[in-house]
Amino acid sequence: MALPQPSVSSVLVARPVKKPRQYRSGSLRWMLLGPGLIVIALTVIYPLAASFITSFRDWRLIDSPTPGPFVGAANYTRALTDAGFLNSLGVSAIYMVISVCLTLLLGLGIALLLQKPTPLNVFARTLLIFPFAVAPVLKGFSWRFMLNNEYGVYAKLIGAIIPPLNDYVWLGHQLSALFVIAFSEIWGWAPLFALMFIGAIGSIPAEATEAAKVDGATSIQIFFKITLPLLAPVIYIVALLKIISAFKMFDQIAIMTGGGPGDSTQTLYYYVYQVAFRNLDMGYASALSYILVAIMAVISTFYVRTLLKGD
Amino acid sequence: MHSSLSSGKRRVPLASRLAQLAETLGVLLIIAFVLFPLIWMLLGAFKNQIDIYSVKLFFKPTLDNFRAIFSNPILLGNNIWISALVSFLTVAITIPLGAAAAYVLSRHRFKGRNTLFLLILVTQFVPAVVVAIPFFNLFRALNLIDTPWALVIVYLSFTLPYAIWLLRGFFDALPVEVEEASYIDGCNEFQTLRFVTVPLVLPGILVAAVFTFISAWNEFFFALILTRSHALTLPVGILTISGPRGPMWEQLSAAGMVVMVPILVMSFFIRKYFVEGITVGAVK
Numbered sequence: 001m002a003l004p005q006p007s008v009s010s011v012l013v014a015r016p017v018k019k020p021r022q023y024r025s026g027s028l029r030w031m032l033l034g035p036g037l038i039v040i041a042l043t044v045i046y047p048l049a050a051s052f053i054t055s056f057r058d059w060r061l062i063d064s065p066t067p068g069p070f071v072g073a074a075n076y077t078r079a080l081t082d083a084g085f086l087n088s089l090g091v092s093a094i095y096m097v098i099s100v101c102l103t104l105l106l107g108l109g110i111a112l113l114l115q116k117p118t119p120l121n122v123f124a125r126t127l128l129i130f131p132f133a134v135a136p137v138l139k140g141f142s143w144r145f146m147l148n149n150e151y152g153v154y155a156k157l158i159g160a161i162i163p164p165l166n167d168y169v170w171l172g173h174q175l176s177a178l179f180v181i182a183f184s185e186i187w188g189w190a191p192l193f194a195l196m197f198i199g200a201i202g203s204i205p206a207e208a209t210e211a212a213k214v215d216g217a218t219s220i221q222i223f224f225k226i227t228l229p230l231l232a233p234v235i236y237i238v239a240l241l242k243i244i245s246a247f248k249m250f251d252q253i254a255i256m257t258g259g260g261p262g263d264s265t266q267t268l269y270y271y272v273y274q275v276a277f278r279n280l281d282m283g284y285a286s287a288l289s290y291i292l293v294a295i296m297a298v299i300s301t302f303y304v305r306t307l308l309k310g311d
Numbered sequence: 312m313h314s315s316l317s318s319g320k321r322r323v324p325l326a327s328r329l330a331q332l333a334e335t336l337g338v339l340l341i342i343a344f345v346l347f348p349l350i351w352m353l354l355g356a357f358k359n360q361i362d363i364y365s366v367k368l369f370f371k372p373t374l375d376n377f378r379a380i381f382s383n384p385i386l387l388g389n390n391i392w393i394s395a396l397v398s399f400l401t402v403a404i405t406i407p408l409g410a411a412a413a414y415v416l417s418r419h420r421f422k423g424r425n426t427l428f429l430l431i432l433v434t435q436f437v438p439a440v441v442v443a444i445p446f447f448n449l450f451r452a453l454n455l456i457d458t459p460w461a462l463v464i465v466y467l468s469f470t471l472p473y474a475i476w477l478l479r480g481f482f483d484a485l486p487v488e489v490e491e492a493s494y495i496d497g498c499n500e501f502q503t504l505r506f507v508t509v510p511l512v513l514p515g516i517l518v519a520a521v522f523t524f525i526s527a528w529n530e531f532f533f534a535l536i537l538t539r540s541h542a543l544t545l546p547v548g549i550l551t552i553s554g555p556r557g558p559m560w561e562q563l564s565a566a567g568m569v570v571m572v573p574i575l576v577m578s579f580f581i582r583k584y585f586v587e588g589i590t591v592g593a594v595k
Contacts, residue, residue, distance in 0.1 A: 025500050029419050036412030036471060037427075039404075043442070043468035044434045050445035065451075113337045124338055127345050129585040133578040134349070135529035137546040138567045142348045145355070145560050151364040153351060191345055195586050248438055251531045251546075272440045277536055282444060289441040300436040304429065 048293075055287040061280035068283070075287035085288065087263055088271035091178070095267055096246040099182040103242050104235060106186060107193030112223070114194065115201050125198065128191035136185075140255030143184035144171065174264035177257050181265060184252045189245070193238050200234040201227060233306075240303045247296060268292055352571070355564030363561040376565035380552065387566055390548030397459045397544055398527040401466045405523045409474030410516055414504060416475065417482035418490075428479075434472045439532050442468050447536055457539040465533045470523045477522065477588060481515025482508070518584045521577050528574060545570045 055075055058068040079085045110128070114121045131139075146154040147170040159166035171177045204227065212222050250269050253259060259266035259274065266274070272292060276285030323331075355363055357372035380387040416428060446465050447456075455461040489511060493503040509516070531546040538547055549566045552559055578585065 024419050026421075028500055029415050029421065032411035033415045036408040036475060039408060039467055039471055040431065040434060043464060044437060044472070047442040047445040047468070048437060050449075051441050054444070110341050113334060113341060120335070120338055124342050124345075126582065127342060129578055129582050130349065130575055131345055132585070132589065133525060133529075133574050135531070135546055135570055135574070137529075137531045137549070138352070138570060139348075141549075141558065141563055141567065142352050145558075145563075146348065146351060151366070153366045156366055187344070187348060191341075192586065192589055199586065244436065250439075254531070254535070269438065269440060273532075273536075276440065276444050277447070282448065286441075286444055289438065289444060292438050293441055296436045296438060300433060303436075304432060307432070308429075 051286045051289055054282055055290050057283045059281075059283040061282060071283070075284045076291075078284060079288060079291060084263060084266070084271060084275075085268075088266050088268045091174075091263075091265060092247060092267040092269070094175075095178050095182065095249070095265075096243055098178055099185055099246045099249075100239055100242045102182055103186045103189045103193060104239060106190035107197060107238070108231075108235075110191060110194035111197030111201060112227075115198055125195065128195050132188040132192045134188065136188075136249075136251035137255055139184040139188060140181075140252035143180060143187070143252075144256045147171070147180050171257055172261055174261070177261070177265050181249075181252050181256055184256065185245070185249060189242060193242075196234060196238060197231060200231050204230050237303070237306055240299060240306070243299055244296065244303070247292070247299070268295075349571075349575075352564045352567045355561055356568045358561050358564075360559070360561050363564075376562045379562050380566050380569070385548075385552055385562070385566075387545070387548060387569060390543055390545045391569065393459055393542055393548075394528055394544040394546075397462045397466070397542075398524050400459070400463045401470055401527040402520050402523045404463065404467060405470040405474045406516060406520050409471055409519065410478050410509070410512075413475045413478035414482055414508065417479045418487070431472045431475050435469065435476075437468075439469070443533060443536050450537060456537060457542045459542050461537045462530075462534060462542065462544065465537065466527050466530060470526060473526070474519045474523055477519045478512075478515060480587070481512050481519075484515075485511055518581050518588065521581050522588045525574050525577060528570075 054067060056070050056072060058071045058074070060068075114124055134142075143154075146152045149155050149167050149169045149172075152170075155168070155170060159168070168176070170180050208226055209222055212226060217225070247267075248269060249267065250273065253265055253267060253270050257265045259270050263271075268288075269292065272285055272288045275281050275288060279285075354368070354370075356376055357374070358370055359373050359375065362370040379385065416424065416431075442465060446461070450456045450461045485508065490503050490507060493507045494500075498506070528544075529546060530544070534544045534547045538544070543551075545566075549563060549570065552563045552566055581588070
């Protein structure tokens with residue numbers, strides 16, 4: 001064990017005798033890590049465990065403030081025949097497809113238009129982060145306001161371009177309502193994804209596209225044969241992020257439709273909320289929330305696997 | 312070769328000029344898409360209760376909406392105070408705990424480190440509703456419903472794992488050599504962390520603090536479930552801005568400005584880190 005050199009300037013020492021990790025103290029490690037881990041255990045692990053246990057009990061808050069008897073898997077089997085649950089699965093699936101496809105298309109479109117670093121484009125790129133930072137509640141209110149069939153500015157604009165759509169009640173029909181909800185979310189996500197795509201396009205060697213141009217390739221060919229394949233890994237990870245966010249989206253539904261008309265925009269997430277905090281059926285809601293956890297677990301496996309490969 | 316459009320300095324074929332024009336129009340359309348909802352809300356905040364239902368761009372601006380939201384019965388000032396309190400407390404707990412954990416996970420090598428990493432990442436996929444159900448019942452039993460503390464506790468469930476992941480990246484980016492120099496000069500690990508590592512990672516810590524603040528400030532779902540009247544944060548507080556005909560859009564727009572402007576200003580300062588911050592934390 002050599003003592004640290006009383007060096008003139010430690011910066012000039014090419015290699016210290018000890019590896020830095022030998023200076024790292026084991027007791028300090030747990031003092032630093034401990035508090036964080038305890039908080040995570042209390043705020044994430046505890047509720048996960050508590051929900052899991054509750055999911056096997058009968059517990060309606062209207063009947064009793066304390067949990068009722070264990071009922072085995074009854075809450076889970078109940079879901080299989082619950083029309084509300086099955087409907088919400090369908091709505092979530094439709095919503096996911098709409099919002100993921102639109103975000104990717106719009107994000108790619110924005111990225112392609114802004115990829116050249118002209119002054120206008122650079123200015124436009126700075127703006128791209130702002131919508132994401134806006135509170136989801138405000139996104140919901142703002143898009144609901146702009147698409148109101150009587151006085152909404154976007155509704156009037158659409159009506160002026162496509163007259164048959166004048167006075168169309170955008171939030172009054174399932175598919176258009178899901179599109180509007182999706183747009184309030186896409187408004188935040190697509191510009192951000194565009195920034196990621198611009199970064200990825202920038203890392204594509206210019207020689208590749210130049211060579212293709214010399215060989216007489218059109219811009220469309222270059223996009224499909226060079227840009228898109230090279231963007232594929234980014235698109236994949238971004239699509240996973242969007243799928244996750246689509247399943248967790250709540251705020252805009254609460255603000256824009258409340259799950260309606262009927263239950264046509266009631267996603268799984270919103271349905272679990274309804275069962276837990278409107279119907280106050282904690283046992284059943286816990287079981288439903290675990291079905292949601294299972295879906296998220298499958299998606300996150302793909303995400304984590306990709307991240308680990310990237311490391 | 313003699314194009315009819317060759318009066319300019321360079322001879323550019325018509326088709327490529329048209330393409331250029333289309334591209335510029337496209338960029339302007341993007342700028343409109345991004346900014347218009349913000350501008351429309353800004354205009355709405357200064358419209359009176361008749362102008363708000365028209366789509367005109369020019370009108371006589373009024374400050375009445377701001378007066379209305381800060382007086383009875385809305386009293387948005389209370390909501391601002393609760394939101395600020397909850398957000399600051401969340402940051403004040405998240406950042407020290409998160410930075411300490413992130414430092415260890417970045418610098419120390421020990422058994423189970425990678426598993427721990429992964430577990431912390433995975434917690435970010437846990438849907439908030441799963442966390443909300445047990446906490447709602449626990450807080451009911453403890454009489455904590457409708458208090459700021461309840462919100463701070465549940466907010467930690469997503470801010471802390473997120474901050475650890477974001478901060479670990481900033482610690483990883485700092486070369487170990489800087490710390491080696493300090494060790495050689497005789498500092499122990501805590502001194503090195505305190506006087507060398509943390510000051511150098513400070514910009515990253517600030518970025519994490521801003522992201523944490525934004526996510527607490529904008530949070531709606533937990534606040535909707537865990538508050539009733541005394542601890543209404545801004546996102547749930549503005550729900551009360553409605554009249555017999557539904558939301559009072561002009562006042563709601565003014566309140567929207569109050570919610571939005573601080574966050575947009577903060578975002579502007581950390582704009583360089585935005586993509587990084589979201590890809591780590593978008594899974595919230």
